[in-house]
Amino acid sequence: MSNNTIRTLREQLGYTQSDLAEQTNLSIRTIQRVESGQTVPKGHTLNVLVEALGVDKMELQKPIKLESRDSEEDTKLKLLNLSALCFIGIPFGNILVPFIIWEKYKKYSKVNQIGREILNFQITWTLGTVLMLIISPFLQDFIPWNFSLMLVLSLLAVFINIYFIIHTAQSLNRRNYDLLPLKIQFL
Numbered sequence: 001m002s003n004n005t006i007r008t009l010r011e012q013l014g015y016t017q018s019d020l021a022e023q024t025n026l027s028i029r030t031i032q033r034v035e036s037g038q039t040v041p042k043g044h045t046l047n048v049l050v051e052a053l054g055v056d057k058m059e060l061q062k063p064i065k066l067e068s069r070d071s072e073e074d075t076k077l078k079l080l081n082l083s084a085l086c087f088i089g090i091p092f093g094n095i096l097v098p099f100i101i102w103e104k105y106k107k108y109s110k111v112n113q114i115g116r117e118i119l120n121f122q123i124t125w126t127l128g129t130v131l132m133l134i135i136s137p138f139l140q141d142f143i144p145w146n147f148s149l150m151l152v153l154s155l156l157a158v159f160i161n162i163y164f165i166i167h168t169a170q171s172l173n174r175r176n177y178d179l180l181p182l183k184i185q186f187l
Helices: 003-012 017-024 028-036 043-053 072-088 093-105 109-140 149-173
Strands: none
Touching: 003 028, 003 043, 017 028, 017 043, 028 043, 072 093, 072 109, 072 149, 093 109, 109 149
């Protein structure tokens, strides 16, 4: 969803942010966060905005529209995504480096929205990998083969993350912003 969608609809109806907040019983700060792209409306917030603005839910949940050429936003997004490869040399670099880039450029609506998705995926991947590596020594006793389960699982996790980073990069090049299948949110 473009952060301008709600603002545009609000302005077309002649509402101020205060008017919309009053009509929806949401705080003005919530309206500001939604309009700036800092938060994506869900649940109750989405329902009351849909009702107040007189639009279909799908209208407010549309992905960001494609633009005709590479913009500065697209370049920042690609940088943020590829920076996740830092996990190869820096522990937790897949979270730290993209987070620094996201913090610096989140004023761009696409970087804010899609950068969150990328970071949420990397956080989920990291937590899953750490959990898998903690459990693997206990599972090693149940495997009859003589190889290091921890090493195999580590390599598998690395290749999975590299695959998703490359897949995301290709999607960004095609201007497909519906990127990652995992929708767990930490940010």
